[in-house]
Amino acid sequence: MATDLSDLKNELNPEQYEAVMTINGPILIIAGAGSGKTRVITFRIAHMLDSGVPQSQILALTFTNKAAKEMVERIKELTGKKLPLLTISTFHAFGVKVLRQDISKLGWRENFSIYDETDRNALIKETGRELRYSPEALDIYKIGILISDIKTGRKQWNAENEMYRELYEGYQEGLKLYNAVDFDDLIVLPIRLFKEFPEILASYKQRYKYIMVDEFQDTSHQQYEMMH
Ligand SMILES: Nc1ncnc2c1ncn2[C@@H]1O[C@H](COP(=O)(O)OP(=O)(O)O)[C@@H](O)[C@H]1O
Ligand SMILES: [Mg+2]
Structure with a gap:
């Protein structure tokens, strides 16, 4: 059964609650390990969906595939919704998604x-x-x-x-x-696509209105550029 999202005050401390309720504008959360940062992202996405933000407009980037999977499961639990259009993935998995779509513009074939x-x-x-x-x-x-x-x-x-x-x-x-790419290409080539083909960048900007990054302190320069 879906959690009653009107009762978020019982699930979150006041700082977490404030971050979760803030849908628009940039937010930076700095807090120690185990203090509930990932929980904020999870509940914030659930709250956004509950408030009518289309799932297709949300992109959340995590550090491991396992973390991504757990976050999706938790959000499904919280909202009681199937979420086929919600994008929660690692930077690399997101890069693969971008490349499967448009890598032919850079001279590879889609089945790389x-x-x-x-x-x-x-x-x-x-x-x-x-x-x-x-x-x-x-x-x-x-x-x-x-x-x-x-x-x-x-x-x-x-x-x-x-x-x-x-x-x-x-x-x-x-x-x-x-017709192969290496791990670095999964970040580097999407950035190239975004730079060399403004219409591709525009379509992603158009789609993803809400971008969240977990473990932001561990993003590389390249990952930052991709997200930016
Ligand atoms: N306000 C809260 N109420 C209940 N449990 C919480 C709360 N904040 C965090 N937790 C729990 O504490 C644990 C660590 O939270 P997590 O979001 O993973 O921390 P962080 O990402 O900052 O390391 C998780 O099991 C989470 O569900
Ligand atoms: Mg965490």
Whole structure:
């Protein structure tokens, strides 16, 4: 049975209650671990739905798939509604959603595969072999980190890493050739879509009027940009 949402004062302390009742405008919640921040987001979404905000307009970003799933279940419980159009997911899962829709504009096909670390390492090795890097120059772990740092803008090319530039470019070409993206691409490519295709950005802005982020302090620069 759905919780009686008119009785939220019994479920929340005064600060939580104030945040939950505030539907419009930006809110930042700073409080210690276990103090009820996630509970605020969950109840706030339930309250929004109860107040007539369409579920399709709400986007909540969480840190793990497990957290996303638990939040959806809790909101279903609170509202007693099926919520097929409510978007609660990790940044990466949201990135996948965006890419499945529009990645063809960037030259991949919609049925792209997502490379995990093992796939990525294999592609780095393969690219290195093709470019005739000597095997001892190929510290796969280190190169994996460099590729990620370059891709996400944490690092620039410089005299020290320049020697891996060709490898990076080969790796990028390899991904496209195999119609694959890596984990960083799940954030980086949606940002590219939003920047290069204003009509795509506009459609997401149009759809998602209410955006919430749990564990905001742990968002990377890239995730922040995507959300922004
Ligand atoms: N006002 C409250 N009344 C009852 N239980 C609460 C209240 N605030 C938080 N809790 C419970 O405390 C636990 C921790 O809350 P949670 O929202 O996960 O904290 P945080 O996200 O800040 O770490 C959860 O089980 C939550 O349901
Ligand atoms: Mg929490």
